[in-house]
Amino acid sequence: MLSNDWAIEARGLVKRFDGFTAVDGVDLSVPQGAIYGILGPNGAGKTTTLRMLQGIIDPDSGVRRILGADRPHDVAHRIGYLPEERGLYPTMKTYEAIAFMGALRGLPLAEGRRRGKAMMEEHGLSYAIDRQIRQLSKGMAQQVQILGTLVHNPDLVIFDEPFSGLDALNQGKLEKMIRALAAGGTTVIFSTHVIAHAERLCDEVAIIAGGRVPFAGPVDVARDRIPAQVRLETRHADGPWRAALPPDARHEGALWSFPLPDTGVEPLLRALIEGEAGILSLSIERAGLHDAFVAIAGEAAARALGQPTQEEAA
Structure with a gap:
C-alpha cells in the first residue's frame, strides 16, 4: 500500500530488457522537500529507475507513486527532468530552448x-x-538545459548525472542551485556516481548496485554502518595502556588507529591516562559516505564506481 506522505514512493520495481534484469525489486521512499541521491556505478540501474518513476517506461512489475499520483503522466507538468543524454536543437537560441522545454511541461x-x-x-x-x-x-549548453528543466517552477526536480560535463566552478554553482531549490520546498532527486556530491548535498540516499538497492535512508545511518575510527598518537610505545586497545588496532610507529570501542571514548581515555600512555593526540573520525558505500555495496561496486576501496585507499 503506497502513501501520499512521500514525494516519490516505489515498491518492488522490476525491469528487464531482452532477458537481462536491469532493475530487480527496487524500493524507494523520497521525502517531500528532500535532496535525495541515487548512488551507483554506470549500468547499476539508476537511469532505468528514474525513467520508471516518471512513466517514461513502465516497470514489468512493482508499483510507484509520484507527487501523490499513481499515473506519473498526470503530474508531468509538476516535474522537471534532466536526462543523462543531453539534447537541444542546435539552431535554437538559448532562451528559446529554455522556453521550448517549459512548453513541453505546459508553460506558455x-x-x-x-x-x-x-x-x-x-x-x-x-x-x-x-x-x-x-x-x-x-x-554552457548543459547549463541552458538545466535552466530549461527548472523554467516551469516544478515541485519535483529529477536530475540524471547532472554534474557530468561541468567544470568545478559550475559544479559548485549547481550544488548551490540544488540547495536553493530544496530551501524553497522543491524535492530534488539526482543520480550520480560521484559520492562527494551526494555527501555534501543529500539528506538521504539510495545505494544501487546490480539493479538492487541494498540501502536506502539517511546519509548518517549509512555512515553509521561503520564504527567511528580512533586515531591515537602516544609518547610511549608500550605499557599497561596497550591492554585498552582492541586486538585489531593498527599502528605505524607511535600512531594508532582502531574502531571506537562500544563502551565509548571515556573508558578508553581513562585507561590510557592511568596506563601512562602519554597521549600526544587523539581524534575520533566518523566514516565517510565512500566507506559506507564500499561496506554496503561491496568492493566490486566501488571499483566500478571508480572509487578506491579501503585497502586501495590505505
Whole structure:
C-alpha cells in the first residue's frame, strides 16, 4: 500500500530488457522537500529507475507513486527532468530552448521566453541569450538545459548525472542551485556516481548496485554502518595502556588507529591516562559516505564506481 506522505514512493520495481534484469525489486521512499541521491556505478540501474518513476517506461512489475499520483503522466507538468543524454536543437537560441522545454511541461511559450531571459541573466549567462545552442560549449549548453528543466517552477526536480560535463566552478554553482531549490520546498532527486556530491548535498540516499538497492535512508545511518575510527598518537610505545586497545588496532610507529570501542571514548581515555600512555593526540573520525558505500555495496561496486576501496585507499 503506497502513501501520499512521500514525494516519490516505489515498491518492488522490476525491469528487464531482452532477458537481462536491469532493475530487480527496487524500493524507494523520497521525502517531500528532500535532496535525495541515487548512488551507483554506470549500468547499476539508476537511469532505468528514474525513467520508471516518471512513466517514461513502465516497470514489468512493482508499483510507484509520484507527487501523490499513481499515473506519473498526470503530474508531468509538476516535474522537471534532466536526462543523462543531453539534447537541444542546435539552431535554437538559448532562451528559446529554455522556453521550448517549459512548453513541453505546459508553460506558455511567451512566459517561457520571459523567464528564460531572466534566468540566464540571473545565472550570469546574459551574454549568451541570443546565441544559438551550436555556438555554446558543452558545459554552457548543459547549463541552458538545466535552466530549461527548472523554467516551469516544478515541485519535483529529477536530475540524471547532472554534474557530468561541468567544470568545478559550475559544479559548485549547481550544488548551490540544488540547495536553493530544496530551501524553497522543491524535492530534488539526482543520480550520480560521484559520492562527494551526494555527501555534501543529500539528506538521504539510495545505494544501487546490480539493479538492487541494498540501502536506502539517511546519509548518517549509512555512515553509521561503520564504527567511528580512533586515531591515537602516544609518547610511549608500550605499557599497561596497550591492554585498552582492541586486538585489531593498527599502528605505524607511535600512531594508532582502531574502531571506537562500544563502551565509548571515556573508558578508553581513562585507561590510557592511568596506563601512562602519554597521549600526544587523539581524534575520533566518523566514516565517510565512500566507506559506507564500499561496506554496503561491496568492493566490486566501488571499483566500478571508480572509487578506491579501503585497502586501495590505505
